[in-house]
Amino acid sequence: MTVISSVTTYYFLLVIAGSLLMSHIEEDIAYEDIQLGDLSIYLLQPFSYLLAKMFGEFPWRVIQGFFGAIILIFSMIFFGSLISLNITWQSLFFGLITAFLAFILSFYFKVVIGLSAFWLIEFSGFSQFVGVLILIFAGYIMPIDLYPNLIKTIAFATPFPYMIYFPVVVFQGKLTLFESLKTILIQLIWILVFMIVYKTLFNKGVKKFTGLGN
């Protein structure tokens, strides 16, 4: 597997990773629930808001992942010679786990971003700024291990590579067993962090929300 074919394969896998794993729930939360007040409906219902949002988001990811898969298959027909994928049981197994955790992580992260609409009057500017951060640090531009060292270090300190870059790279079989386990651990830690941030922000935000009489 040459470097060029591994990088091109990365970009092809990025098509499906981006559509399947990156959640966009923050738009729904910020615009529909908070700004338009639909949150009140959720607050009256006897189940967790987070669970309701998760069930709403999951079909979106499935269908977008489906479209991503179609595009990937098309690309493989035309550009098959450029793609080289070494699938082993290890890369498949760990790939699926990291992908699943990446979806959970991106979901929790985007929910927290969406909750910022409780306090920010103009949400879209902040959301676009976060969007640019994700584009740079999640590995959409190019594989993060090709970044200059300083940017690489900064990127790996953020949760973003664990949403897109690491699932793709684990799937390509480029990480050792130890590195794959380390990735999964870090993903779990970030998920825990955002779960705690979510709980805090949600409780504070709902107090403010209901206080306004929405």
Added chain:
Amino acid sequence: MKYYLKIYRQILSINLSNLLIHRANFINNIVSSMAWGIFSIISMLLLTSKTTVLYGWSRPEILLLTGAQSVLVGIFHTFFSRNFEKLSEIINRGQLDVVLTKPVDSQFLITTRYINYTSIFRIFVGIFVIYYLLINYSIPITFFSLIGFLFFLIIGLLILYNIWMLVLTITIWLTKLSNLPDFMYSFTSITRYPSEVFREVTGYVFIFLLPITIIITAPVKLLILHPNIVELITMLIIVAVFTFLSRRFWLFALKFYTSAGG
């Protein structure tokens, strides 16, 4: 002609008043447009961090290309993008009747009605990048190459306008395609890369992509004194053909427009 200039002056001032009324959006949009300008520079910096020459372009030249693309896209977003976004909305809600009954050309009105002044900051980011690179890397330009660059930048802008117009006229038939502008934004971002990148692609795809790939690279090559005459002539041919086609297509499409209400 003077009539249309007078109308355009009114459009400019109405949009300015709107801007001043909705101040919260103002800061927001400035942040967005600068963020995208800076993002395109950063992504090009990262992509060229390990190479010195790319398809015959040196690294400062490629960054110059990115800066020029920011300028072109910034001008396009300032004067035209919002109109194309609203176009599908207008057609979907049947509000095109209001436009059609006015004593002004419909294509003119729907593509110039809204101006997004905050995208001017994206133009500034681009100009700053170009200026910085020209000075710090002593890239040679002449007065005439600058004039040529500006001329072909305007031609490129017209080509881009006509491409968007051709695609978005389809919403008269397929009114539910309200996210077509999102696709066009992505499509327009191809212009960031030098046209040589697309030479690898052969056949119909290349011909299809040709107009959009050369609209920035040809003017920039002219600016830095490596003009590709073939590309420049192609641009002139394309602008003539596309302007004619998009106009005809729009007038043709209007015959199929069915309004939504009484």
